[in-house]
Amino acid sequence: MHHPINFTPAVQPAAAPSDSVWCFAFLDGQLLLVAEASADDAEAAPAFGLPPLPQPWPEARERHYLGRLDERDCWALELAARPEQADAQWQGVALRPAMMQLPEPLMLLAGRAAQVLDWDRTHRFCGVCGTPTERLERERARRCPSCQHQAYPRLSPAMMALVWRRNPGLASGFELLLARSPGFKPGFYSALAGFVEPGESLEDCVHREVAEEVGVQVRDLHYYGSQSWPFPNSLMIAYRAEWAGGEIVPQAGEIEEAAWFDIDALPGIPPRFSISGHLIRDTVERLRQGAAGV
Template sequence: MIQHSIKFNQELEGWWCIIANHKVYLPEPSNNIPCGVFADLALPFTPPENVHEIGVFEGTTVYLLQITNDEFKQHEAEFFGFRTVLFDQPEKFEFVARAFQVDLFLTTHQFCGQCGNKMSLIDWELATLCKPCNHRCYPRISPCIIVAIRNKDKILLAQGVHHKPGQMSILAGFVESGETLEQAVHREVFEEVGIKVKNLKYFSSQPWPFPHSLMVGFTAEYDSGELVLCEKEILSADWFTVDSMPNTAPIQSIAGQLIAQTKRMMKLAQ
């Protein structure tokens, strides 16, 4: 579905992703994304002039609605981070992740980066246009690789500087300008832990609002080298067997899915 902005009216029916301060509104008691005719939902917010169609879920249009900071403060207790949706309502994560990313795009592209004039919304696609210089902008997507590395019956896990204490995961990093995804895997692995890998295989992908990433997952096998950690990125890293696994990412995330797939391969190698 083409993402675009439309004039709001009270009779619009759909799923309502209400976003503020990089959080989504999950009202009590169900803590679910509101769904229905806007006028019937009695939501405690004043809708803006435009809302944004961002997709379809279960045959019903999904809308992004941005609210004011004052309204957010009045109802802050019912706003949650995107991980809450990923863990509790994973089937809705895709469109909520898109809502987060579109919200960021609209918030950060109010003025033209080329001439500084105010941008206008285009009404037939999700984009902003500077009429004086004709500069057009679309939501940014930043590809990021994530890779599970296996060495026979062991998997490489690391604790990054931003990980929760006691939790370990697989390696990940942003793709640089001019790189292929495969080149990014080899570079990131060598930069972060000093080893080389081989036999890369694509696994799957997952949109990740951090803040506008697309996580592209791979599996790989250890090739050569000793672990030498980049201290700015990695606090610790080691090889683990199935029986010695530490606390890792949940299965709802692509990291958790890659770890689960690699554990199956590790068992076959035993």
């Protein structure tokens, strides 16, 4: 799971800005990264990092201050054109693979930057009366000058459930229920997930989504953790749940395939980049230690 980072969110920089910055610059929806050649192995695939954007910054359609990470100011920029100082090593990378290239603190901030820019882009007009909105200076909000409606960044909560059960016929003694959606890479499976509906608790959502997606019932829910998931604006909340009954019936159009897998013979699963990757691996370890329900 993710560890806390030394980041202080803010809407405006302090009176004394830091000498150096982290700048998350997006161009045509892609995050600009720069290849960093390895000094130890010239033939190794290059790592990628955030490119330096010296002042004055290139022309930007939008600029948002995010806060301070380890005494460095952090900004999100939506650029109007490729910066003049960009060389051949600068690349525009889609958000998901870009985040996977960055160390954890910068990975999390890249997701934050993308969500702030997306919120700003999609709230240029009032959702009540259609008037162009204005950005507020001291809080992350846009206000309608006509009807005074204010729009703040919104998240869509989504539950994730990893269902497990005992199986004395297996050497490991346990198996997991994993599923794949039509858009997954061949051979890859993950935990079940779905959005919370209005008026629904997280626990109600777990029971409903599991029943809808694979037709089984669960019990003994245990909270695992959460992760901001900027694809586009979700908050993933993960649980472990014990199988309580029912046979697998994949939901048509949503679940391409679902099955029970021995914890010692899992198919391809998500990397630890996502909470599902953490959830599956950590649950397997707990099951091997006989501690899944605590």
